[in-house]
Amino acid sequence: MVRGNNTGPFGLFIMGIIFIGAGLAIVYFLGKDINFMCSRAADRCIIEETNIFGETELVETLELRKLAGAEVIEKRDSDGDYTYKVMLITNQGRIPLSGMSSSDHRSHRKNAEKINEYVNSYNESLEIEQAGTFGRIFGFVFAGIGGLLLLGSLVPLFKLAVLLFVMLAKRN
Helix, strand or coil: CCCCCCCHHHHHHHHHHHHHHHHHHHHHHHCCEEEEEEECCCCEEEEEEECCCCCEEEEEEEEHHHEEEEEEEEEECCCCCEEEEEEEEECCEEEECCCCCECCHHHHHHHHHHHHHHHCCCCCEEEEEECCHHHHHHHHHHHHHHHHHHHHHHHHHHHHHHHHHHHHHHHC
16 A cells, blocks of 8 residues: 655644745845946956845955956756856956856856956946846745745644634633
């Protein structure tokens, strides 16, 4: 005889907590906005990350004169799908614009072209933003599923509480 997988309310509760925690972790770590800013007057470029709470962290600072340009690198996963990342080319090696890769080749190519145009121009400043929208959406969907599992686990407990209340009300 094959038994179904019935986790019960406690199992749903635990799974809900895990999904909510994982979803919020995804939002926090992968839902960051990346800002790349350069100034000729300061001879400096910086990479900043802004999390969902609006907290900004300085990730990298480099001298503008050491920036030679940017390129888009591609990686192929085991399923044959490609992901892309913008790499800054400096005289000290390559620096990733962000820690994440994505499948949006066009956006990465556009950002690399902007950086290359800036390096080869006399424009005073450059600012590029890569939004972490995908990470936030994915994380919130994951957390939302966890919330539904959590609510599903509370329904049997609520029914039990109502039953106990009715039983106690009949006694009095």
